[in-house]
Amino acid sequence: MRLSQAFLHTRREDPKEAETISHKLLIRSGMVYPVTGGVYAYLPLGLRVVEKVKRIIEEEMEKVGAQELLMPHLQPLSLWQRTGRDHAFGQNLFSLHDRKGFELCLGPTHEEVITNIVRSQVESYRDLPLLLYQIQTKFRDEVRPRGGIIRAREFMMMDGYSFSASEAELDEVYHKAIHAYGQIFHRLELPAVIVEADSGAIGGKESHEFITPNPSGEDKVIYCENCGYAANEEKAHGIKPDIPPEPPGELEEVSTPGMTTIDEVSSFLSVPPEKTLKALFYSTEEEIIFVVIRGDLKVNEVKLKHILGCFELGLANDDEVRNAGLVPGFASPVGLSGVKIVADDSILKGQNFVAGANRSGFHLKNVNYPRDFKCDLISDIALASTGQGCPHCGQDLRSRQGIELGHVFKLGTIFSEKLSALFSDSRGRQRPIFMGCYGLGVDRMVAAIIEQSHDEKGIIWPRSISPYQVYLCALGMDNPEVRERAEKLYNEFRQKGVEVLFDDRLEPPGVKFNDADLLGIPLRVTVSPRTLKTNSAEIKQRTSKDSSLLPLSGVVEGVRNHPGEH
RNA sequence: CGGGGUGUAGCGCAGGGGUUAGCGCGCAUGGUUUGGGACCAUGAGGUCGGAGGUUCAAAUCCUCUCACCCCGACCA
Structure with a gap:
């Protein structure tokens, strides 16, 4: 290509809307053009990069026996209602009506559609296993697009879907997909670690993410250098620090005027944070939840959401709290009734806690479970963090920011059961297909490569995808x-x-x-x-x-x- | 959705009641230049995000609204 004739206009200055390096460089180098919030056009040079990434993905997917297909962007909303995922995605679903009033949505992902396709074609275990994939645009009305191409509302994704006759067969495909991903990252010269992940709105049991370490990433990885344990913060477990045992003391009310935070109470009473109980109030689509956790820990809302089994979860506002008869800043589970109480298992480690007195300006000393209060649920709902122990080997955990590049899920039979995707096994019994799905952010990888491969002058492309x-x-x-x-x-x-x-x-x-x-x-x-x-x-x-x-x-x-x- | 910021030429910005709205980059024309964004001259390019209001007079003040960005919430 001759530059004198190319549709390519570089810019000397950073665009003012861009903050992230990849966002700035992609625009300055004339590779992408911002059309509207979270929506970008690929200009000729940028398209060449994307096409090369796609080709590498195609080659590596074909090597593990995957077959490419193309699905529509428009999907009937009814399909989403059948799996209940219209709720799980909620406002993130771009939805629209046709002229007859029929409800459609722009596909944020394609599990429903592909399951329906496969359901009509696959009859027998002899048709399985199958690994299909697509590389195409997906749409999500993100609450907040950010970082340019890193989180866009219209973006390019490779999505693989596997269909197997048994759990063991699913495990096999799952590992094939993971292997293909490793090859892809290798060819893109993009360092990526595989970590245990939460499966979020997509559902399923086992799930892993591929994350490239980068300070501008939205995800936090908790990992152990000693044994190799690594998990997304949303999913990670940590061994909570022990507290030396002591004999339970008598419940005692103390005055703590204006002290509403753990920091204030703990320094006012000269008690370390791990000997206090933090109370938080959450509201779900149904009720107010009272959450108790040891003062030195933070709540992991993803874990909380899972044990509650709810779609919506957020901190309750002051009105909701007061209407439930609670005293913000001085609340405690002691003597409370009529509200669901969920506790982190950290309350089992330690005793003689300081907790609120449910009376403005007062706290209680020597609060002990189960002597002084009851809980409806006790579970691990704490955020793992540095300073805690690795759940496998006990060594200190570390944490690191990263960009999520890919996410793979063992879906099992949740989709096939809801959509009746059945096959006849070798004895002629009708059984639901075991499914897996494997997503990879195509343009996000392009951004991630720039994030980690640039200097003050500009981009430094790996040879494999340089335009x-x-x-x-x-x-x-x-x-x-x-x-x-x-x-x-x-x-x-x-x-x-x-x-x-x-x-x-x-x-x-x-x-x-x-x-x-x-x-x-x-x-x-x-x-x-x-x-x-x-x-x-x-x-x-x-x-x-x-x-x-x-x-x-x-x-x-x-x-x-x-x-x-x- | 909460908090914050920004909307003035293609891009980056200045101007904050008073006549014809500026600067840099880029663009066009002519000339000089050619190893790290060079120079001179001339020129084109604007519903000052939008609507309403206050005023003799609004880019400037007020109200509403829209868009974009950042933090949080949220997110495969």
Whole structure:
């Protein structure tokens, strides 16, 4: 491609709406164009990158026996009502009516549709196992799109779906998919760790995420360096610190004027936070929940949501709290009735806690479970964090931010049962198909690659997905000899099948070099009056400060045979 | 949905009741330049996000509204 004719306009300045590095660079390099909040167009150069990522995914999926298909973006809402996921997705579902009033939605994912397709085609265990996948646009009306392409409302996703006759067969496909993902990340030069994950709105039992460590990521990974345990914070368990036992003391009311937070109460009474009980009030679509947890811990709302089995969960507002007869800041489970009380199992570790007195300005000392209060549910509902012990080996846990690139789920039979996707097993019995699904954010990976591979000048593409392999930079295009030599090189590169971006513009060197760096093409080949004096061209890696000269006659072969060594 | 911020030329910004709304980049034309965003000259480009109001007069003040971004909530 000739730059003089390319639909490519780089920008010198950062767009003001962008905060994240990948967002800034994608716009500045002319790869994407922001159309509206969380919706982007891919311009020619950006599309080349996306297409390359897609091709790598296709190749690796085919290698593990997956077959590609394409599904519609429009889906009948009724299909979602049958699995109940219209509620699980809630407002995130983009929905619309056709002219007859029939309700449709734009697919945020395709489990329902594919299960329905497979249901009609698969009759027998002989048709299984099956691994199908799609790479296409999905739509989610995110509460808050952010980070440019990292969380968009319209985005590109690879989704694989597996159909098996047994749990064991499902395990097999699941591992094949994980293997394919490993290969994909490897080829993209994108470091990714696999972690245990919560399955969220999609449902299912076992689930893993692939996360690339990055400070601009939205997810937090809790991991153990000693034994390799790693889980998303939403899912992670930690061993909560023990507290030395002591004999239970007498319940005692103390005055704590204006002390409503754990920090205030704990320093006012000179009691460490782990010897206090924190009370929080949540509201679900049905009721107010009173949550009790040891003062040094935080509530993991995902875990809480699971044990409550609710769709909506949020901190209750002051009105809701007062209407339930609770005293914000001074509430405790002691002597409380009429409200569902859920406790973290940390209340079993420790005794003689300080808790609210359900009376403004007062707290209770020496509160002990179960002597002084009851709970409807006790479970692990705490957020794991650094400082806690690894659930497998007991060593200290660590945490790290990351970007979620992929998420795989063992769905089991939840979808097949709801949608009656059955097959006849070898004894002729009708059984639901065992399903798995495997999602990978295509354009999110592009953003993640930029996040972790750039410098102050611009993007640094891995060779495997760079839009072009060579940036051919001709300095002084008005010099006939430069023009002639550069044109010749350009044609030679193209004949040999090397993807080359030819900067044939009549621009000063600084402009060209800066664009070359911004666009992140791995190799730059410069022809100028200076290099022509020695009948050579300058070769420079994007990642290196140094350059070298190669005789003009050997440039194309040299670059083709040893792309990484100049 | 709560909190905060920003909307003025293609992009980045200044101007905060007073006549013709500026600057930088980019763009166009001509010329000089060509190894890290070079220079000179000339020029084009604006419903000041939108609606309503106050005023002799509104980009500027008031009210409402929309869009975008950030934090939180939320999220495969």
